[in-house]
Amino acid sequence: PAPAPAPAPAPAPAPAPALTLTSESLSGQAVEGSPSITLSLAGATAASGTVTWGLSPSLGTLAGTSATGAVYTPPGVGSLTVPTVVTITATPTHGSAATLQFTITLLPFGVAGFTPVAGGHVDVKVQPTVQFTRNIAPAPAGSSAMLASPVAAIPLTLATSGATLTLSPTAPLVWGAHYTISLTSDIVSEVGQALTPTSVSFDVAAPTWSAPAQLATSAFTTGTPVVAMNKSGHGFAVWQQDTDGTGTWNIQAARFNLGTRVWSAPVALHAGNHPQAAPVVAADGTGNAIAAWSEDIGNSVYNIYAARFAAAQGSWGPATLIQTVLGQTAQVPQVAMDVDGNGTAVWQQYTGSGVSLAVYAARFDASSDSWRSAVQLDPGVGASNPQVAVDASGNAVAVWEQGMNGATVQIAASRWSQSSGAWSAAQVIQPSTLRGSNPQIAVAPNGDATVVWTQAEPNGTLTIQASRRRSVTGSWSEPVALTPATGANGGNWPQAQADPAGNVLALWYQYQGAGVYSLDAARYDVASGKWGSTVHIETLPPNFGFNPFASAPTLVIDAAGNATAVWSRDDGSGGALNAFQARFDIHTGAWSAASSLSGSVSIPDRVFLAVDAQGDVLATWGVRDIYAFQTPWWALLTGQ
Secondary structure: OOOOOOOOOOOOOOOOOEEEEOOOOOOOEEEOOOOOEEEEEEOOOHHHOOEEEEEEOOOOEEEEEEOOEEEEEOOOOOOOOOOEEEEEEEEEOOOOOOOEEEEEEEEOOOEEEEEOOOOOEEOOOOOOEEEEOOOEOOOOOHHHEEEEOOOOEEOEEEEEEOOEEEEEEOOOOOOOOEEEEEEOOOOEEOOOOEOOOEEEEEEEOOOEEOOOEEOOOOOOOEOOOEEEEOOOOOEEEEEEEEOOOOOOEEEEEEEEEOOOOEEOOOEEOOOOOOOEEEEEEEEOOOOOEEEEEEEEOOOOOEEEEEEEEEOOOOEEOOOEEOOOOOOOOEEEEEEEEOOOOOEEEEEEEEOOOOOOEEEEEEEEEOOOOEEOOOEEOOOOOOEEEEEEEEOOOOOEEEEEEEOOOOOOOEEEEEEEEOOOOEEOOOEEOOOOOOOEEEEEEEEOOOOOEEEEEEEEOOOOOEEEEEEEEOOOOOOEOOOEEOOOOOOOOEEEEEEEEEOOOOOEEEEEEEEEEOOEEEEEEEEEEOOOOEEOOOEEEEEEOOEOOEOOEEEEEEEEEOOOOOEEEEEEEEOOOOOOEEEEEEEEEOOOOEEOOOEEOOOOOOEOOOEEEEEOOOOOEEEEEEEEOOOOOEEEEEEEEEOO
């Protein structure tokens, strides 16, 4: 029989429809409350039969379903608290057995991304931006977005463009600082959705030290340069210089340009044959500076002179005698400037009476461009070694050692009130009758003051003491010992600086006994009202029969609360001193390891530091060769 005919081939399956998204979306994303999304099926035919649509989970609505498409409407405002994925399916009755699907990520109104990204390290001039999941209402309230370091909020201007918010700092950020962007519910979408508060943190790139370099050249030897900086990074260095090789010292000054990293040629502030000594310098917020020094007017009688650098003219003014009680030697001036350009100078001066020394102060008034008459701060019982610092409102605090000629030497203070235009009566802030010496003063922007000093204990130990004056109470606290008064412990050369929030770092060198020296620090936390434990930044045990030690520490704190410390290290052999440095990171609460700043060259004594508004740090010191010829040197800590 004939073979059976072959069965007819099965009909080819209908083409599988392809699901595509035809309306605006954020790459498969939609925000709650956003407009409907139209979906279409491409390739569907009559042979495909009915198309069954599905939505899982059931968030929003799926309407207008047909063989050619559907309309999906996201859920309304306030429906979501976290991003949620919904799946829309289209299944034809005939043809392809596969279910076709499209997923949409539903987003609550929130942040889609930050620039810089969390944990990023960026340039100091960064302008952070925030990208939201939908357009935001224009002109959010000033409190809706904040940028802050661990110690201070950064003033901002805010700008919106669609779904982007740009934060433009109006004060400099700081190298190596940690910042947090905080967003509040005052930010709302264009349809009225309030943002769930959120935050992100980033870091500005850490600064590094430049190679040490010579600041100026001279045919004759110089002294160690002292340095100051204004907020924009322009620096001022002053030093004494032998003008003729016979010991006729004049004060020289040079100006540093941060942009070019170049020092100007030095200029003499009071050229002549009168020996000058002990220069100091301070700068205000707009580029003006005041230098002060002690000058021999004849017969070894020294008077206090000052000169002012006027930023508007770009030059130093004439030297001015600011000491008004004449005839006796005045020495060791100190100077400070407030943000408005007013200056305060203090110094010690012989009186010619049974009490040998007194402390005087003079004020420079920026509005009249003149110095006021000097006034005596101590009550006439003998005083020396004054220091001075100012707050953000122009008030000044001076401290000194008080009591001489056999009397107990204690630490005393007086405060200049900008509102009253007068100094307060001198007040002893060290109630102990033990010998106090070497006071140092730190004043926070709000006027809180901290004084640290060395106190000689009955057993011969030197302790570091601290007392604080709160601006709201106007009273000094009972002193707190930062170091123990037992055994061979001995601390000396204390330094102190305050950050914008009023926290204080104290720094000193310490003998721990058994030939071991260290450089130590302690921090006062304004939130808890307490001093923290002592930290050994550097510990120097005996080395091959020598006892190396740290000395002459100095300290600056930047606007973000980070600190830079520099000190001289002696290897104990009687040879060269070298400069070392370490950094305190307020975010981590830790000090870095000590490292060399000056290299192998010999420095004669100490290093001076100054810091600007973005955390650039200028260091100056002297370098001495084997013939005792000294030259001024410098280095810059910066992220640029």
